Amino acid sequence: MLEKGSAKKVIIYLNEDTQYHLSPLYESILSFLVHKGVAGATVTRAVAGFGAHKVMHTPKVEALSEHLPLRIEFIESAAKVDELLPTLYDMVTDGVIEIQDTTVVKVAMKEKRQPAERAAHERKAGKAKLMRIFLGEADRWNGEPLYDSIVKRLRMMDISGATVYRGILGYGVKGHTHKSNLLHTNRDLPIMISVIETDDKLRKAAEAVEEMIGDGLIVISDVDIVRLVRSRPDA
């Protein structure tokens, strides 16, 4: 499983009809990558191209249409790429191997099946920090509501959870009273976001939030948590 953060992207350019031990080279490379447990790889067929042989590879000429450029790419950790590279170097007899530095932003995987029944939960207790962020409903950040942007940012940072509350009355830094009316037409009520996380992760979250807020208040306190975790039944 790929992890977020810096990683390497490997791109291999070759010809569709290059053979490796009687089967197409790209197939051999793919089976090698699967065998080594690489997170994922993609083969794309090009529309046209040329390479070291200075031969135009194009589908226009029927005789050459089995001779199109291919591009295999995959992303892995630097250590894993180091492990794979000698073999790939050996396999690619006709082509180019390129490595780029890249950053993995998101690795998402959908659950293949629903858990059949509710598993027994595990009780996890410990010390944590609770952060309350006070802001106004009308505050905006790059054109969207600030509370929305903060929750999205926290989610990207893998913060375990955040809850947005809307107050019905209040005043604070800006000095004006936020007051609700019957149909909620003023849309500038007080907003509080509460976040519970471990000390070091909350510190990072607080720094990120601090940059986004124009006027507001961040309040941090010590809490004891009791977290109920449902363990997934093994597939």
Added chain:
Amino acid sequence: MQDYRPAKLLRLHFTERDRYRGKPLYEAIVEKCQELKIAGATVFRGLEGFGDTAEIHRSHLLTHDLPIVIQIVDSAENIARLLPAVEEMMDKGLIALSDVQVLRIQKGSSTSV
């Protein structure tokens, strides 16, 4: 984290139906906070709850008697100044006080007032 300073967080729990001199208690308390120059106060309305009297507070078609929580953050001295006033205003309910670390953000003077 060095900019965070210690402060107190005061939470007042009561219900929407509680009144003080003819107006909703939460409004009266917020006004009292402003009068005493408390840094800020925010009122939240809960969806459902129960307290000391074990009476469930829930929204009915005609009556509004939902739980109210006021959160107030300020220095220990200011909270100490506010507490007696609040205690006098509340007939029943709950007052919770905790120690917190606070960062107040005020970037420039924004155009909105």
